Amino acid sequence: MKKYMKIIPLGGVGKIGYRNCTVYESQDSIVVVDMGLAFPEDDTPGIDFTIVDTKYLEKNIKKVKAIVITHGHYDHIGGLVHMWQKVPAKLYAMPFSMEVIKSQFDYKRVKLPTNYEIMEFGKTYNIAKDFTFEMVQVMHSIPQSGGVYFNINGKKIFHISDFRFDKAPILPEKTNYKRLEEIGKNKLDMLLVDSTSAFSETNPTETDVKENTLKVFQEAKKAIAICCFSSNVSRVLMTLQLAELTGRKVVILGASLQNMTNGAVATGLIDAKLVERVVLRADETKNMSRSKLIYLGTGSQGEEMSAMARLARDELRGVRLQEGDILVHSAMSIPGNEESVWNMFELMAKKGVEVKARHNGFKIHASGHASREDLIEMFHIMKPKVIVPIHGTTQHMHEVERIIEDQTHSVPCSIAYREFIQIDDENMLEVHDFSEDKLLNATGEFAIDGSAQVPLEDYFIFRQRKFMHEEGAVFIAMAVNKSGMIISQPSITSKGLGDETKLQEIYTYALTNIYRQMKANNMDKAIRDTEKAREVIRVAGRRAFIQHRGKKPMTVVDFVTI
Structure with a gap:
């Protein structure tokens, strides 16, 4: 069998925090790195989140040997609940990541x-002949x-995913510089690298953040609210220590x-005794100064239902912020x-x-x-032969390309968005469009919408929701008997157009329009053609709202048979 290797980014490129999922494929095996989610955007109202399409993996299901999780952020593990069922390969995750997955x-x-198997740093996992990872x-x-350091058909690829260098961390963890140097000396063929913060010149250490936050704590005369990402265990530990x-x-x-x-306590990253000494429930603080x-709460992005956003709106029971x-x-x-973050700040500022x-x-x-x-x-x-930026927008990935060009020892940079990289047994590297x-061309994205999975290319449902959000909705019902004879006048209700009591005049205009059009179409006594009648009534009723409310509401007509 002819040997080859493919790297297919099903997600994780082109946007930040976006459904990370990368396929590493050889002639007889596939390993999937991460199965993440993305949260809803303006053009997908009402959904829970989105995941990548697993069509390619399902088609090649016999080749899929493993799913490897780089870390426990939701844009890397959040799709597992839905995707692992379709692609039931063995899951490999570190202890903390596994705790987060279990809670999910x-x-x-x-x-x-x-x-599943709990991984260890530095251990080599043999997936198949000529296919290992560490x-x-x-x-x-x-x-x-x-x-994830791969050796596939003798090709050495390092999928580094999200990372940073921190010379003074808070958590008792450090980058394994020694192993990185060993990999570099071993002639790395390709490096897939995080481009999310490529525009930032430098980064403070976690210890810098701790020292600056301590000053805030020492100067504060009243209550302090700290807003962070839920997964930022360093920030949680820092807060408990400073408290x-x-x-x-x-x-x-x-x-x-x-x-x-x-999860951090269960895996020994945060001392359980520290939590016992410092953490209280809200109802235990009623009589405290x-x-x-x-x-300490979530909501760093101003998410509407996050703890901090709800605190800003005084919607959390037993907890209030004051001047x-x-x-x-x-x-x-x-x-x-x-905008959502700034709006949350505004609500806080109005309270004093x-x-x-930042x-x-x-x-x-x-x-x-x-x-x-x-x-x-x-x-x-x-010192890789080729660098592939991932996990950023197109601009971030191109910035990595510019950084490489600025270096004395520049190397080729390949930006793969809706593209896959293939290396054959003759060492030819090619980039192919999906x-x-x-x-792959048919591979898309799915929205998790309650208990349903809806293809994102099926925009009709999202257009409907957006339309109702912007224009409102009107519901017109009419009772008929089994023969189609009308036995009651139409009733009108609406949503998103204002107080019902203040809309009665428009309802009257709408009913007048409906009666006029029904009579003109010989359907004022009986409904013989329900589809035609539904359209006549819909247009007539909607016209009243266009003329007297300046809105074009979604209008639904229903005949109730009595």
Whole structure:
């Protein structure tokens, strides 16, 4: 059998935090790196999240030998609940990542498959003949993150995923520089590298963030609210340590943050005794001075239903922020989320809460992604023959290309978006568009919409939702008997157009239009052609709202047979 290797990015390129999923394929085996999700965007209202299409993997199911998880962020593991059932290969994950995966399955009330193995850093896993991988420890904003070092048909590829270099971390974890240097000396063929923070020149250490946050804690006279990503265990540990140092207690807000904290305790990353000493429930703080309170919650991106956004709207039972309190925004706004984050800040400011964030000069967050400085250091250590940027927008990936060009020892850079890379047994490297493969060309994306999976290319359902959101909806019902004779006048209700009591005049106009058009079409006594009648009534009723409300609502007509 002719040997070859393919690298197929089913997700994880072209956008940030977006359904990371990469296929590594040889002539007889496939390993999938990560199965992530992406959260809804403006053009997909109402959905839970999106995942990649597994059509290609299902078609080649006999070749799929393993799913390897680089770390426990939802854009890398969030699709497992839905995708693992379709692609039931053996799962490999580090202990902390597995704890997060288990909590995700518990939350969805889905039985966790037993076909998994807890990985160890530095151990070589033999998937098939001429196909091995090893997990190499790197730093990121979540514990036990790693890059996957492949040897496929003698080709050495390092899928480093999300990483950063931190010379002074808080968690007792460090990048395995020694192993990286060994890989670099062993003639690395290809490096797939995180491009998310390629535009940032440098990055503060977690210790820098801790020292800056301590100053805020020491100066605060009242309650402090800290907003961070739920997966940022370093920030959780930092908050607990500083709370104990400054004599405060911590209330953890949000199930996802609580689950991450539990996972960190279960895997020994956070001392259980520290949690016992410092963490309280909200109802245990009723009689405490506000100067002794810290609220640690999710909502760093201003998500509507997050703990911090709800706290800003006074929607959390038993918890309130007041004038003189402080909000510490220990995160960066992901591109596209700036408005929702700013709106949350505005709500806080109107309460008299002082917002301390990146925009007003407070250095209280360190990105978990490689800065330009980190990328240059990684390139010098690894010395790859080819570099492939991943995990960023097209602009981020091109910035990595520019960084490479600026270096004295430049190497080829391949940007693969809706493209796959193939290396044959004659060492020829080619980049092919998805359109060149019939199955890959048909591969798309799915929205998880309640209990349904809806192809994203099926935009009709999302257009309907967006239309109703913008224009409202009108419902017209009419009772008829089995012979089609009309036995009651139409009734009209609406949603999203205002108070029903204030719309009665428009309803009257609508009914007048409907009667006029029904009579003109000889259907004022009986309905013989329901489809025609439905359209006549729909157009007549809708016209009244266009003329008197300035809206073009979705209008639904229903005949009730009595």
